[in-house]
Amino acid sequence: MKHIAPIQAAEDAPMKAPTRRALAKQQTRAKVLSAARRLFSEQGYEGATIRDIAAAAGMSTGAVFANFTDKSDLFREIMLTDMSALAEAMSSAAAGAASADQAMLKMFMAGYAFYQTQLPLARAAFSVGWSPQDGPALRNAPPVQILHELLLAELNRAAGRGEIDADANLELRAQMLFDAYLSNYPQAIFGGWNLQALEARSRDQIAILLAGARRR
Amino acid sequence: MGNSTTIIDRGGAADGQTAATPSPAPAGSRQTQKEATRRRVIDAARELFDTQGYEGTTIREIARHANVSVGSVFTTFASKGEILSQVMQDRLDGLYAELDRVMPHLRGGTVDRLRTMFAIHFAFEVQHTRLFLAHIAAAYDWNLPPGAKPMGKNTRLQQIIIETLAKGVAEGDVDPAISQQEIVDLLMAAYAWAYRLAAWDGADAAAMTEVMDRQIGLIANGFAPR
Numbered sequence: 001m002k003h004i005a006p007i008q009a010a011e012d013a014p015m016k017a018p019t020r021r022a023l024a025k026q027q028t029r030a031k032v033l034s035a036a037r038r039l040f041s042e043q044g045y046e047g048a049t050i051r052d053i054a055a056a057a058g059m060s061t062g063a064v065f066a067n068f069t070d071k072s073d074l075f076r077e078i079m080l081t082d083m084s085a086l087a088e089a090m091s092s093a094a095a096g097a098a099s100a101d102q103a104m105l106k107m108f109m110a111g112y113a114f115y116q117t118q119l120p121l122a123r124a125a126f127s128v129g130w131s132p133q134d135g136p137a138l139r140n141a142p143p144v145q146i147l148h149e150l151l152l153a154e155l156n157r158a159a160g161r162g163e164i165d166a167d168a169n170l171e172l173r174a175q176m177l178f179d180a181y182l183s184n185y186p187q188a189i190f191g192g193w194n195l196q197a198l199e200a201r202s203r204d205q206i207a208i209l210l211a212g213a214r215r216r
Numbered sequence: 217m218g219n220s221t222t223i224i225d226r227g228g229a230a231d232g233q234t235a236a237t238p239s240p241a242p243a244g245s246r247q248t249q250k251e252a253t254r255r256r257v258i259d260a261a262r263e264l265f266d267t268q269g270y271e272g273t274t275i276r277e278i279a280r281h282a283n284v285s286v287g288s289v290f291t292t293f294a295s296k297g298e299i300l301s302q303v304m305q306d307r308l309d310g311l312y313a314e315l316d317r318v319m320p321h322l323r324g325g326t327v328d329r330l331r332t333m334f335a336i337h338f339a340f341e342v343q344h345t346r347l348f349l350a351h352i353a354a355a356y357d358w359n360l361p362p363g364a365k366p367m368g369k370n371t372r373l374q375q376i377i378i379e380t381l382a383k384g385v386a387e388g389d390v391d392p393a394i395s396q397q398e399i400v401d402l403l404m405a406a407y408a409w410a411y412r413l414a415a416w417d418g419a420d421a422a423a424m425t426e427v428m429d430r431q432i433g434l435i436a437n438g439f440a441p442r
Binding site for chain 1: 349415
């Protein structure tokens with residue numbers, strides 16, 4: 001049997017049925033995800049029901065369940081898509097930073113800027129992230145781990161430049177930097193802090209957490 | 217003033233009471249009645265939260281367990297999150313009474329005092345870590361009422377840290393130029409991490425304390441005088 005590479009198949013026969021069905025499925029998923037994103041932002045994780053999400057997407061709950069196992073699956077998919085985009089934003093923000101402090105700060109700020117316009121969704125993410133049932137799956141998801149690893153990679157780079165000490169618990173420091181990054185979200189969500197305020201706070205936090213790692 | 221609404225404590229009738237029905241409110245003691253209901257709801261909720269967790273407990277079950285109507289639960293509390301908040305608050309009151317007693321007598325430097333203080337927290341809270349996590353999650357609940365106290369607003373803990381740092385400044389092992397609130401926030405983030413270890417990885421109080429000790433040591437590098 002001859003296997004046709006997907007791209008080639010698309011070029012040869014763009015209107016073939018399987019492709020169209022796959023496309024339709026993809027469109028359904030996208031519609032559900034966009035409705036879900038809106039409802040989670042408006043009503044929070046607990047408040048948004050699959051029924052409401054289906055109605056907002058203009059389809060049956062059955063059609064939603066055909067694409068997602070449950071609400072937490074749906075929410076996780078939204079979060080992980082965002083996290084992947086965020087990881088790229090953070091990575092390019094850190095490129096060319098002159099010091100570990102600056103790289104960290106740029107990554108923090110890329111995150112805050114990313115969520116600035118969607119704080120309600122961030123709030124829902126914290127609610128899920130702390131929940132005993134769904135928390136671990138979200139927190140340990142690969143895209144979240146990537147954010148953590150980006151911080152660690154920058155610390156290792158700084159150690160390579162001789163700026164900080166390679167033996168200074170860099171793994172733990174990266175974890176604590178990530179927690180510090182997350183710990184400022186409540187200020188933005190509940191305290192109405194703007195990016196400047198978050199930046200000033202982050203700069204100090206980073207300085208404190210890197211103080212013991214600096215080469216003298 | 218001096219009218220019939222003066223509250224009379226009815227011999228602690230609300231505490232541990234097992235009567236099947238709430239006693240009818242005597243004239244003018246609506247406030248007392250409300251307090252009794254409140255007490256009973258909190259006691260019932262504490263038991264249910266401890267045995268079946270926060271998520272697994274419904275308001276309806278709390279009402280049944282407390283022998284009050286669902287309606288009267290809602291006239292006393294705005295949400296399940298607020299009940300949880302009160303349950304945790306009562307628990308923490310005991311912890312902080314103990315810390316108030318112990319803190320002034322702790323020996324060693326600021327780092328040692330901070331480590332001991334958190335170790336006391338973990339020893340106290342480890343039996344209820346899942347509930348504490350639910351408490352944190354509830355801070356982000358959409359319907360969080362103004363009266364509820366999310367974990368980040370645990371002002372007693374923050375106050376103790378600030379006092380410890382101030383003492384450290386006076387004794388010369390904390391940099392006076394450092395922002396104490398920032399140290400507080402970093403310690404709170406580290407504290408929250410220890411919780412996740414307990415709830416998700418089954419860490420016990422000793423493991424939580426060990427992780428916290430390392431984090432406190434690292435934060436201390438940042439507040440040491442230069």
